[in-house]
Amino acid sequence: MSVITLNDGEAVFDxxxxxxxxxxxxxxxxxxxxxxxxxxxxxxxxEVTAGEVANLWPEAPGxxxxxxxxxxxxxxxxxxxxxxxxxxxxxxxPEPAIRPVRHxxxxxxxxxxxxxxxxxxxxxDAPADFRPGQYALLALPGxxxxxxxxxxxxxxxxxxxxFRIRKVAGGGASTTLFERLAVGASVGLDxxxxxxxxxxxxxxxxxxxxxxSGLAPMLSVARGVAADPALAGRRVDFxxxxxxxxxxxxxxDLAALPGFGETIRYHAAVSDPxxxxxxxxxxxxxxxxxxxxxxxxxRLTEAEFYLAGPPPMVEAVQQLLQVTHRLPPERIHFDxxx
Amino acid sequence: MKQLCSTRDVPAxxxxxxxxxxxxxxxxxxxxxxxxxTDDTCTHGDASLCDGEIDCDDGVVECPYHQGAFxxxxxxxxxAPCSIPLRVYRVEVKDxxxxxxxxxxxxxxx
Numbered sequence: 165m166s167v168i169t170l171n172d173g174e175a176v177f178d179x180x181x182x183x184x185x186x187x188x189x190x191x192x193x194x195x196x197x198x199x200x201x202x203x204x205x206x207x208x209x210x211e212v213t214a215g216e217v218a219n220l221w222p223e224a225p226g227x228x229x230x231x232x233x234x235x236x237x238x239x240x241x242x243x244x245x246x247x248x249x250x251x252x253x254x255x256x257x258p259e260p261a262i263r264p265v266r267h268x269x270x271x272x273x274x275x276x277x278x279x280x281x282x283x284x285x286x287x288x289d290a291p292a293d294f295r296p297g298q299y300a301l302l303a304l305p306g307x308x309x310x311x312x313x314x315x316x317x318x319x320x321x322x323x324x325x326x327f328r329i330r331k332v333a334g335g336g337a338s339t340t341l342f343e344r345l346a347v348g349a350s351v352g353l354d355x356x357x358x359x360x361x362x363x364x365x366x367x368x369x370x371x372x373x374x375x376x377s378g379l380a381p382m383l384s385v386a387r388g389v390a391a392d393p394a395l396a397g398r399r400v401d402f403x404x405x406x407x408x409x410x411x412x413x414x415x416x417d418l419a420a421l422p423g424f425g426e427t428i429r430y431h432a433a434v435s436d437p438x439x440x441x442x443x444x445x446x447x448x449x450x451x452x453x454x455x456x457x458x459x460x461x462x463r464l465t466e467a468e469f470y471l472a473g474p475p476p477m478v479e480a481v482q483q484l485l486q487v488t489h490r491l492p493p494e495r496i497h498f499d500x501x502x
Numbered sequence: 503m504k505q506l507c508s509t510r511d512v513p514a515x516x517x518x519x520x521x522x523x524x525x526x527x528x529x530x531x532x533x534x535x536x537x538x539x540t541d542d543t544c545t546h547g548d549a550s551l552c553d554g555e556i557d558c559d560d561g562v563v564e565c566p567y568h569q570g571a572f573x574x575x576x577x578x579x580x581x582a583p584c585s586i587p588l589r590v591y592r593v594e595v596k597d598x599x600x601x602x603x604x605x606x607x608x609x610x611x612x
Contacts, residue, residue, distance in 0.1 A: 197567060197568055199583065204582075205582055205583045206568065206569070206570065206581065206582030206583050207568040207570075207582075207583050209568070209569045225582070226582050226583075228571070228580070228581045228582065230557070230560060230562070230571070230580075230581065231569070231581065236569070253566055253567055255567065479585060482585065482586055483586065486545060486586050487586060487587075492543075492548065493544075493545060493546055493547050493548065494547070494548050500582070500583050500585075
């Protein structure tokens with residue numbers, strides 16, 4: 165075990181063998197800055213002022229050449245070798261967070277959702293404790309790096325964690341999940357992580373925009389609204405963007421929620437016009453951010469936004485909201501995995 | 503053009519925040535005697551870039567919270583997690599007074 169000292173003593177925490185600086189700090193209840201936890205976003209950059217760390221991924225895209233020149237490291241990719249002193253800035257008013265815990269989980273069921281998305285149900289002995297919209301890091305057999313997947317369900321005492329994972333051609337993690345793991349298999353599950361969770365203290369209407377396996381966290385957010393008596397009657401506009409009609413999903417899940425068709429509405433768009441024509445689709449064709457802009461109209465500037473999906477989709481929505489409509493970033497919630 | 507401050511308010515290699523009543527705050531930067539005006543709030547989160555670190559060699563300002571970065575002259579994102587450009591404004595300096603065209607709405611950068 166190593167002792168980690170932040171900013172010359174502003175905080176001190178223990179880091180267990182094999183844990184990264186980021187995860188150990190979050191487990192200790194510190195609001196270390198981060199989003200993705202897997203080396204992509206760069207939010208957990210820090211400086212090691214004393215001691216040594218091993219870098220799990222020196223080429224991680226979260227660090228720029230300037231960062232490397234300045235000797236910065238990513239807390240999420242650093243294993244301490246002995247005691248370490250770190251410099252990084254803690255947020256002035258951190259939101260309370262659920263401390264992440266390492267579990268052993270068993271695959272108990274899976275079912276196909278679309279042609280390339282499957283739901284995997286894992287079970288842990290301890291309750292599944294997380295906020296709607298958060299993710300967990302799964303350690304799968306045979307893979308050296310853990311993968312981040314978001315939960316689609318709600319926290320529960322039964323220890324059930326539902327993931328909706330898209331099969332990626334040549335993707336090691338999804339190939340393992342889709343082809344090699346059988347019911348009864350054991351995997352490592354570390355969580356919860358992520359800051360793009362449902363804010364129950366905001367009085368604003370809610371807009372969820374999802375693409376690909378971004379369905380999972382957005383579904384969890386919508387389910388979280390429906391399940392919270394304090395949010396009864398809150399309007400939720402749920403947008404899903406797919407390339408082809410066979411990619412569209414989520415409507416059946418939302419239809420099971422009270423208020424569907426009234427306070428909770430589903431809107432979908434297909435981006436490939438040829439595929440839409442071949443599939444006989446009558447609905448909107450085009451990028452999902454254009455559909456959101458058209459459907460929301462003047463309500464757009466008053467809403468609270470949750471986003472999850474492929475990087476180009478998230479970037480396009482961000483452009484729409486922040487550049488075109490000048491929404492402040494505090495009202496747009498997503499964890500940057502790119 | 504709106505008058506923001508005096509050149510003496512902005513130290514070389516530093517910046518000066520301008521609070522305005524009807525719009526988000528602005529940041530005035532001084533890079534080796536050249537003045538630039540941008541939005542002061544990071545496009546990634548609610549942080550003041552005037553509290554960040556300015557790297558004159560690279561012409562970059564770093565957000566104090568996540569150390570995301572922007573090119574001061576163009577507003578172009580220069581470090582994750584920032585991806586939305588910072589708005590920059592045309593500047594004129596007359597008799598030590600700094601003016602910016604804050605009502606022009608051209609895009610910050612391509």
